[in-house]
Amino acid sequence: MGQFAYFPHTGEDIKAMLEKVSLRSLEDLYSDVPEEFIRKEEYDLPEALSEEEVRARFAGLAAKNRPMKVFVGAGAYDHYAPSVIPYLLSRSEFLTAYTPYQCEISQGTLRYIFEYQSMICSLTGMDVSNASMYDGPTAAAEAMMMAMASTRKKSRVLLSGALLPGVIKVVSTYAKFHGVAIGLIPVMGGQTCINCLKAELAKGDVAGVIVPSVNRYGIVEDHTGFADAVHAEKALFIEYCDPSALAVVKTPAEWGADIAVGDGQSLGIPLTYGGPYVGFMAVKKEHLRKMPGRIVGQTTDKEGKRAYVLTLQAREQHIRREKATSNICSNQSLMALYVTIYLSLMGAEGLREVNQLSASGAAYLHDRLLETGKFEEAFPGKPFLKEFALRPLVPVEKLQEKLLAAGYFAALQIEEGIVTFCVTERRTKEEVDGLISIIREV
Amino acid sequence: MKYYDKLIFELSAEGRNGYSLPKNRFPSANPLPKSLTRSEAPLLPQVSEVDVVRHYTNLSQMNFGVDTGFYPLGSCTMKYNPKINEEIANLPAFAGIHPLQDASTVQGVLEVYYNMERMLAEITGLSAFTFNPCAGAHGELTGLMVMRQYHLCRGDLGRTKVIVPDSAHGTNPASAAVCGLEVVVVKSKENGRIDVNDLKPLLDDTVAGIMMTNPNTLGLFETEIKEIASLVHAAGGLLYYDGANMNPLMGVVRPGDMGFDIMHLNLHKTFSTPHGGGGPGSGPVGVAAYLEPYLPLPKVVRCDDGSFSILQDRETSAGKVSGFMGNFGVILRAYTYLLMLGKENLRKVGEFSVLGANYIKESLKDLYKLPIEGVCKHEFVFDGLVNDGGHDEVHGATTLDVAKRLLDFGFHAPTIYFPLLFHQALMIEPTETESKETLDAFIAVMREIAREAAEDPAILQEAPHNTPVRRPDETAAARNPILKYTDSKPCE
Amino acid sequence: MSKIMEGLLYSESHEWVKVDGDIAIIGVSDFAQKEMGEITYVDMPEVDDEIGQGETFGALESVKAASDLYSPVSGVVVEVNEELEDAPEKVNEDAFENWIIKVRMSDKGELDGLMDAAAYKAMIEE
CATH class of the missing domain: 3.90.1150.10 (Aspartate Aminotransferase, domain 1)
Incomplete structure (x- = not known):
């Protein structure tokens, strides 16, 4: 086996370089390290594989996964991914660049982030967006900390019990260590209960309130009166949104939110076992200075050309250190590019169509499943789009076992006695009918 | 590089689009009530597929990447990003897997997590890893959460300070503050190393731990690490290793052997995954064996029969730090890298x-x-x-x-x-x-x-x-x- | 050379105070604005906020730096200089003309701990 392909050093090179640094051997490079810490034992690792062997290894690993027809959402949605996107993302100038610190040779990255920010503002109706965050749940946690930093003498953040379980867990973890108490707002009839919210707000210790725009049951929530109630207590109103659904549902801005967060995954990002996805955060203008994360702004260069730079960096961790609102020091840039290209290709009309197709499939499945007599409605009459909840009348384990055997991932138990289904535009009529006929046999 | 001055919005023309969707085979769903729908469509570009391809190709040509040329960016480890990594990560067999699928249907995925954990444990001298953090800073925060959780679970509630050298990455103090820890700065000596005499008086029962990187941000090895480790441990604190500077230690020195209890790695630095213009990265956190119960969940475990399952709950766990189990796509790339590299090339x-x-x-x-x-x-x-x-x-x-x-x-x-x-x-x-x-x-x-x-x-x-x-x-x-x-x- | 205004009191963190009855008018010194370079944003408290001596009440930001502002006196904020919201560069133009906040002092005795112009001059020349 020849020299490893990623190391260009010839024997001559090593000799010449060692000479220049006045050392005799490569070991001497570690002469400052106490002897006892230099590892002498061989590492218990596999030997190097060739590319062909690596391919074979992964073919074997891939074969251990079972391809499933996905009828679950719960924070990760199997939407159509246009072929253009992976093609453009694989361009090495995007893929192998670092954070755009040297703006003169990073105008490509900076420009698409500016476009991304613009599109997130359009979808949410908010004034300003950051350059993206890790994922939806962590973006919600950042919003929680932002609410604490923006209000005075408040100790608690309220979370709707209708948020995705993962969002509640992540925000609660951050809150625990950040020294913030979390209160859960009960759910009534499948929707965040406004009277319960008001009762909690009346305690006077609430810095922020996070509620889902489309909730864990797939229900499109009605937030009439929420913003007024929250603002009356000088707290921040935060909406957790599905950006794909935002093409049709009322925007966080229209509901009066101060901050909109969510996961961009539903904008065509492949499931890939949970990541990489991309979190987004957009806020009203007055909260700009407290917003965490990178931001790209437009300016001109010294020849008067339009140019883009990282801006408002004085808010950020590398300058503020322990005084920063957040420790985030990057964005999910390539995934922000993914979302930007997706939204360019789809436009408002394509997104509307995605919602229409998904909702039609979901409504069909919903009605047929009720006809099987194996379910009853969990929240009768509540409006939904691609995802919905039912109450199973058969044992859930038995139901799931049957589905699993048939290659269907469906009927996710989201809490005791409630399962959810999700239909995206990728599910064919045959697949939906197949699912129904399996369930009929349970 | 040429200058190209367009935004995608400026290419827009009413009625164009760049997508291809199937016809609706289902009866049309009832529209949402007006009270729940947005009043006007979002302002998004209306462009053809060709417009999109040309626009983003033009944008890419104003960018510099590792594939363009030498990138000597200190502390960022801009090494070559192997192409086989991309090929593997883009395999359709992994792209379509939902993160909540039953463990029995994702054994190949779980094996990648498990093997990767074993390999990183061997390379670092630590015992167990979580892959849930999505970036280095996220890993740092997670590692500090584990540190605090350890103290809290032992009823040692007064440990609210973390010591950070004045040469530290700016993220260290910010992560500490987010984690609810007060930052205490320890000075460097003339020779750029931590001043052990300055450290000693800082160590008491209010200290949760120290965050270090070794070699430090000056690229210098902290030669007194052994003394530092024993002083901090004697005071009841833990040692956190910022893995941003792990590259020079690969195959030579293991943080675990130097006395570090917790560390994060940047798969996008040391393990060759591309930076993507700022992300996605991956910041797995490793811990010594006694700290494993405090790692975040979910986590992959191996069952007695050799199959893999997912641990969802454990009372002592620090909690959940991201939506699912981190950036699997990035982990796949790093795993590919390690398989290609092999033990003979590690050093x-x-x-x-x-x-x-x-x-x-x-x-x-x-x-x-x-x-x-x-x-x-x-x-x-x-x-x-x-x-x-x-x-x-x-x-x-x-x-x-x-x-x-x-x-x-x-x-x-x-x-x-x-x-x-x-x-x-x-x-x-x-x-x-x-x-x-x-x-x-x-x-x-x-x-x-x-x-x-x-x-x-x-x-x-x-x-x-x-x-x-x-x-x-x-x-x-x-x-x-x-x-x-x-x-x-x-x-x- | 930084300008120093006679008749004002100064803090070690480079704020100046002009006393007007029980109101303290607070800004930053010319030395401080020079150190910061081009100021891009002045972060200010809200009217009615209570602040204590030595506590941060805001910050100056430039492109690459941020510097906290520390209150030389305790009291309640009665006015903030709203002009600076849209024109932070005014602090660069004249740091003494462009005050930042006005505070109704709760303890005028705190003023005794501040420096006069001569003492401040000596401090920054060190």
Whole structure:
């Protein structure tokens, strides 16, 4: 086996370089390290594989996964991914660049982030967006900390019990260590209960309130009166949104939110076992200075050309250190590019169509499943789009076992006695009918 | 690089689109009630597929990546990103898997997590890893959560401080603050290492731990690490290792052996996954065996029958830190890298990265100020030019000017003005994947720039000269923020 | 050379105070604005906020730096200089003309701990 392909050093090179640094051997490079810490034992690792062997290894690993027809959402949605996107993302100038610190040779990255920010503002109706965050749940946690930093003498953040379980867990973890108490707002009839919210707000210790725009049951929530109630207590109103659904549902801005967060995954990002996805955060203008994360702004260069730079960096961790609102020091840039290209290709009309197709499939499945007599409605009459909840009348384990055997991932138990289904535009009529006929046999 | 001045919105024409969706085979769903729908459609571009491909291709051509050229960005480990990693990560067999699927249907995925954990444990000398953090800073925060959770679970509630060296990455103090810890700074000595005498009085029963990186941000090995570790442990604190600087230790030194209890790794640095213009990365956190019960969940475990399952709940766990189990796509790339690298090449990663850094340092230290002599590890810091060309009242060339001038010669700039210990810091990290020819070319250009500075610093101060844009006005950008298209207009 | 205004009181963190009855008018010194370079944003408290001596009441931001502002006196904020919201550069233009906040002092005795112009001059020349 020849020299490893990623190391260009010839024997001559090593000799010449060692000479220049006045050392005799490569070991001497570690002469400052106490002897006892230099590892002498061989590492218990596999030997190097060739590319062909690596391919074979992964073919074997891939074969251990079972391809499933996905009828679950719960924070990760199997939407159509246009072929253009992976093609453009694989361009090495995007893929192998670092954070755009040297703006003169990073105008490509900076420009698409500016476009991304613009599109997130359009979808949410908010004034300003950051350059993206890790994922939806962590973006919600950042919003929680932002609410604490923006209000005075408040100790608690309220979370709707209708948020995705993962969002509640992540925000609660951050809150625990950040020294913030979390209160859960009960759910009534499948929707965040406004009277319960008001009762909690009346305690006077609430810095922020996070509620889902489309909730864990797939229900499109009605937030009439929420913003007024929250603002009356000088707290921040935060909406957790599905950006794909935002093409049709009322925007966080229209509901009066101060901050909109969510996961961009539903904008065509492949499931890939949970990541990489991309979190987004957009806020009203007055909260700009407290917003965490990178931001790209437009300016001109010294020849008067339009140019883009990282801006408002004085808010950020590398300058503020322990005084920063957040420790985030990057964005999910390539995934922000993914979302930007997706939204360019789809436009408002394509997104509307995605919602229409998904909702039609979901409504069909919903009605047929009720006809099987194996379910009853969990929240009768509540409006939904691609995802919905039912109450199973058969044992859930038995139901799931049957589905699993048939290659269907469906009927996710989201809490005791409630399962959810999700239909995206990728599910064919045959697949939906197949699912129904399996369930009929349970 | 050419200048291209369009935003995708400016290519838009009513009625165009770039998508392909199936016809609706279902009865149309009832529309949502008006009270729940948005009043107007979002403003998004209306462009064809060709428009999109050309636009983003043009944008890419204003970007510099590792595939374009040498990227000596200190502390960022901009090594070559192997292409087989991309091929594997893009396999359709992994792309369609839902993160909540039953473990029995994702055994291949779980095996990747498990094997990767075992390999990282062996490389670092730690015992268990979580892959849930999505970036280095996220890993840092997670690691500190584990540290606090350990103390809290033991009923040791008063440990609210974390010690951070003055040379630390800016993220360290920020992560500590987010985690509810108070930051106490320990000073560096003249030789750039932590001052153990300054550390001693800081250690008491209010200290949760210390965050270090070794080699530190000056690229210097903390030679007194053994004493530091025993002092901190004796005081009941834990040692946190910031894995940003793991590259030089690959195959030579293991953080676990040096006494570190918790660390994060940056798969996008040490393990060759691409930076993607700022992310996605992956920041797995490793811990010594006694800290495993405090790791975040979910986590992959191996069952007695050799199959893999997912641990969802454990009372002592710090909690959940991201939506699912981190950036699986990035983990796949890093796993591919390690399989390609193999144990026989591991040590060369460390050695060649250190050799390259010392080679550049020794080749330039007559023209750039080297504040601390001696062998460095994977990176080192110059404190500006020896002769910046300034005389009398005339201001000479600064580190910023050197950085900008490098762009004209087709190199990315080093990290500048960090660490904060020096005023004109230029932090250079070459990595093991750069050839001697590349390093020689860089050295020659740095020498040429030093000559220009001495003779006519204005050449540097006016730089860059041939990039698509030149020194954009950052003050104007911050004073009057234009942050979205509707507030923007093309220049005249 | 930084300008120093006679008749004002100064803190070690480079704020100046002009006393007007029980109101303290607070700004930053010319030395401080020069150190910051081009100021891009002045972060200010809200009217009616209570602040204690030595506590941060805001910050100055430039492109690459941020510097906290520390209150030289305790009291309640009665006015903030709203002009600075849209024109932070005014602090660069004249740091003494462009005050930042006005505070109704709760303890005028705290003023005794501040420096006069001569003492401040000596401090920054050190």
